[in-house]
Amino acid sequence: MPLNLFIIGPSGCGKSTQAKLIADKYKLTHLSTGQLLRDEIAAGTGFGLEAKIYIDKGTWVPDDLVFDVLIAKLKTIDYQNFIIDGFPRVLNQGKIIEYFLKKQQQPFSLLVHLDVTFEEITKRREVKGDEFQDSQRTDNTPELILSRQKTYDDTITPIKEYFSEKKLLFEVDGNRPVEPIFDDIVKKIETIK
Ligand code: AMP
Numbered sequence: 058m059p060l061n062l063f064i065i066g067p068s069g070c071g072k073s074t075q076a077k078l079i080a081d082k083y084k085l086t087h088l089s090t091g092q093l094l095r096d097e098i099a100a101g102t103g104f105g106l107e108a109k110i111y112i113d114k115g116t117w118v119p120d121d122l123v124f125d126v127l128i129a130k131l132k133t134i135d136y137q138n139f140i141i142d143g144f145p146r147v148l149n150q151g152k153i154i155e156y157f158l159k160k161q162q163q164p165f166s167l168l169v170h171l172d173v174t175f176e177e178i179t180k181r182r183e184v185k186g187d188e189f190q191d192s193q194r195t196d197n198t199p200e201l202i203l204s205r206q207k208t209y210d211d212t213i214t215p216i217k218e219y220f221s222e223k224k225l226l227f228e229v230d231g232n233r234p235v236e237p238i239f240d241d242i243v244k245k246i247e248t249i250k
Contacts, residue, residue: 059137066171068205069178076142090144115204136161148215173231
């Protein structure tokens, strides 16, 4: 049975770190919609040019654009055995990918929500300083960080409600070190494999 995972959480919550560890352990392809969009920007494509407008404002990129970029990538791995980080950002994306995977006869295995408070994220940024900063990113100014957090707060609840009802949501307390968070996610994955 393929393992098709999603991991979401506020900006700076450590979802990429967890996604990489999970991808390594279960031999999954790690995809990040944020990174895919940054790759488009770096390549100077039309998608990239449009995406940049939203990323530079700290708001979400339109669903159809994100979806086009993501599906092109998923196609190269036969739509299976992946962990996608940073998607779905809005409920509509969740519903679309669920429908899409069904059509491909692929399971939507689990959505992991890494729950981290804004206070904890701010503390980590202060402690780590420059190390926290991804040199490829131009959107880590205090204003854009706050704007992303606001956008996130506005969109997360319906996603959680929808997938929780379908028993496809795993909430994990992300206000802890990397290892215990990873252990909890692994324990959960073992129950659905
Ligand atoms: P991230 O690397 O996940 O923090 O994403 C960086 C930026 O890319 C976000 O602030 C959004 O502007 C955009 N982005 C990433 N993933 C999505 C998504 N699933 N839907 C809309 N915008 C996204």
